[in-house]
Amino acid sequence: MTGRRRWTADEILDKAAELLRTGDTESFSLRKLAAALGTDSSSLYRHFRNKTELLREVADRVLQAAMADHRTGGGGADGADWKERVTALALRLREGFGEQPQLAAIWGRYGSGGAGSRLVMEELLRILHDAGLPEREVPVRYHRLVVLLSALISAEGGLGSVAPEEYEQGLEQFRVAVLGADPERFPMLARFAREVRPLGADRRAAFEELLAAQLADIEASLEASSSEASSG
Structure with a gap:
């Protein structure tokens, strides 16, 4: 009698990604994954300590794919195109997760320390450094940017998973x-009812506007630092 097949880590992640594309993260479990592979949960623990670790690996694969042919560096000493570089990276990440919306929520919830995550971190830190930010500001600005991108992409992913x-x-x-709000209880809502839009509306424009606002804030900081250096 032959034993059950031993699945590789990559094969397990392939099946997990497939299940997550057609289901939701809340109902996903290692038991369901094992059943889909025709094995038992104990065989999965040879590769992954728990569900969270596996989910992080699945999300990190998206980051790796998004960064696979991304042109890094090349910003120039003066950092003239740093905003375009951040925007290009952001749109690339959004596109990658846009094809697998459930995985975007995983990235936003669990984060990742895998190879894909490190590639994204390296590129963002490099861009901000090339832009000319003071060394002390680079990690702070990086954190704000990556939190914003994670939140926006996760939000889009959550919307994309709704039937x-x-x-x-x-x-x-x-x-x-x-439109039916009581004007006495909700006067502002009644006043702007026809202009207020639901959260799911026009997320693409909102994504670009919020990212542009964050980049404008960084640019203002760069200008302030340059002025201080000149006056000093």
């Missing part, structure tokens, strides 16, 4: 609740 009919039902409930 069209569920999304339409939510929109209808939103319209009824907002």
Whole structure:
């Protein structure tokens, strides 16, 4: 009698990504993954200590794929194109997770210390350094940027995982609740009811505007640092 097949870590991650694309993270479990592979949970623990570690590895694969052919460096000594470089990286990450929305939420929730995560960290830190930020500000600005990107991409991913009919039902409930708001109890809501938009509306423009605002803040800091250096 032959024993059960031993799956490699990559094969396990492939199947996990497949299940997560068609399901949700809350219902995902190592037991379900093992059943899909035709094995038992104990065989998965040879490769992964727990569910969280496995989910981090799955999300990190998306980061690795997004960074696979990304052109790093090349910013120039004056950092003239640093904003374009950050934007290009951000859009690349959004595109990668856009194809696998459930995995975006995993990245936002669990983070990752894998190879893909390190590539993203290295590139963002390099760009900010090339831009001319003072050394002490580089890690701080990096953290703000990566938190913003993670939150925005995760939010888009969560929206992308909602079935069209569920999304339409939510929109209808939103319209009824907002347009029917009692003007005495909710005077501002009633006043702006026709202009207020649901959270899921036009996320692409919101993503770009919020990222641009963060980059403008960094640019203002660069200008302030340059002025201080000149006056000193």
